[in-house]
Amino acid sequence: MTAGESGLSIALLASNRHPIKQPFAGGLEAHVWHLARALQARGHRVTLFAADGSDRAAAESALRVREFSPSSAAAADSSMQPRQFLADHHAYLTVMTDLSAIGPTAFDIIHNHSLHYLPVAMAPVLGVPMLTTLHTPPTPWLESALDVSKGLGSTFVAVSRHTAQAWRHVVRSVGVVPNGIDLAAWPMGPGGADLVWFGRLTPEKGAHLAVAAARRVGRRLHLAGPISDARYFRQSIEPGLDENTRYHGHLDQAALARLVGSCAVALVTPLWDEPYGLVVAEALACGTPVVAFERGGIPEIVDPDCGRLVAPGDIDAMAAGAEQAAALARTDVRARTVASCGITAMVDAYLHHYHRLIATPTYGETREGAA
Template sequence: MRDTLKIAIVASSRYPIAQPFAGGLEAHVWHLTRALTLAGHEVTLFAGAGSDLPVDSDRLRGELFEPSAAARSDVSMPQLEALQDHHAYLSLMLSFTRNPGDYDVIHNHSLHYLPVAMGPAVQTPMVTTLHTPPTPWLESALTLAPGTRCVAVSRHTARSWSHVLGDIPVVHNGVQLERWPTGPGGDDLVWFGRFVPEKGAHLAIEAAQRAGRRLRLAGPISDTRYFEQQIAPSLGGLVHYEGHLHQHDLARLVGSCGTTLVSPVWDEPYGLVVAESLACGTPVACFARGGIPEIVGDDAGVLVPPGDVDALALAAEQALTIDRRLVRRRAEEHCSDTAMIGRYTDIYADLVAGRPVTGAESPALEVPV
């Protein structure tokens, strides 16, 4: 394989890859694209308008499809945003089929079915990172394109797709450790992420109140109704909302707190907030769901049964006693972007050489729960 590759990265058409991030997937693509560029590769990003990466980029929705009045009036007319997503990815994949020499590798991070469904028609080697458990449209596409080369962000996610794909490699998401420096810690608790029901910020509030500690919240209000009904009434007193912070400010907040509460009510495919917290030296108190136990390990936090708020409150206190140096070491050994880039580089080499995708850890390994 050549030292320098031309890599096309396909991301979301709806959300810009820019700070402050809409979610963990956008943050991951932002960091991955920068890391690959710093490693000397020529990277082109296909993403939503407003992405701020210092690489060549194309707006997936730069030419929005506007259906005619006749098409709009048809009973089959879907939501306009869904139709524009379809048009954007269809246009992109057709361009890949028509220009096979433009890139050495295509790395798909979108959650849309079209890049997978049309992948077999593209001559350029392509790999898809699965960031979620099975969704109906994506599962349909992968069922019809069984030769699609995929990796998963956790062993949990790999297992959730095994009924369609069998065993697939795992590449854990990595964080740029220098952007998440070790902080001094403190007595406060912190919760950060998107304010949507499945992230469970309301349960973190309950746990903090039962522990009698101040909780500092940060992240985008992605579900206004959820925030107004289940978060806003608790603000004031021990619960503070710090806003939707840029990465530097978020890292400083997390590093200044004693424990991060991670309280999802669904099985997190990975749990980027856990890796980011560990990088800051801040231990975590978590519901043991999805891929989270793979990141936490034995000595960087306390895992409790899903939904058990009393146990989470006790875990928050217990986590405060963990040596922050051990927490940072866990991040350095298991959550670094250097390890992630090394694994993806091996995968790109396999793709270019026409070999089966390898270079990633096995999904069969067991993890503490």
């Protein structure tokens, strides 16, 4: 199939576990939702593979997630894997088998955002070019898939220079397309005296350290986001909630933007190397300076005009940084995001990759593949 005047026909592969809708389960879901809508706004036809219940406005059509229940005999076998593993495997095996049959006649390009190994392993049989965005550090399953496929059938880009470098021992050629956000959806806020932390409430995101830093600096802290680890929330967050540490729940995007924009500083406390740092870009777009642990891709976004970077785990430095960041000009903070984190630049970059792959009969660069 070739691209016509009406634009490209694009299949976006997301998570089979989470619907692409607000409030988002995580940054990947938010990323795919915004990308899908932006591509449609440019006149392209988007088909989405994601969990049931996804926003119908995010795509023109959907590739259904198929479920599988093993027989009682199979489930009793000693080789039976956890049911979630089996559900993931079946969902991606089915969609990749379907795409290998219909892809050449239905789609110009497949854009893989899933974290599953099968889209990469089966890319060589598709008959249609694939672009894979690497949203995470290397995982054993994806490394295994690349060992099998040798990188054939897909070109790879990462969401930051840090993440690209982390994959180069497996994939020699990794481009960089930084995540972009819809700046209109994260308008400049008035600011205030309080601090804010937002994201998934899991141990590796480190919200408990934000609580400690806020207490040290003597400012009220607002928390928002999905409780992805109930035990962590119950043991490490809930006991500290009071009038100075408030949890607002899992807010939709508009409500979250209002909350972030009403605060003086956003605290970003990862206990792992963030591949990009979407919450950083979102906070800056609201004019809210960021104090963040210097990990992963975050230093590629934060500079002295929009925030402060501190040593990972250093609560005293975060508290001091919050006082410094609160004095920054909010117009300068937003200007940083406008210059480097807008969705327009991201979509332009992805469309460049799409057209280049479509114009390359052998999907050129993919044959550089794995190391």
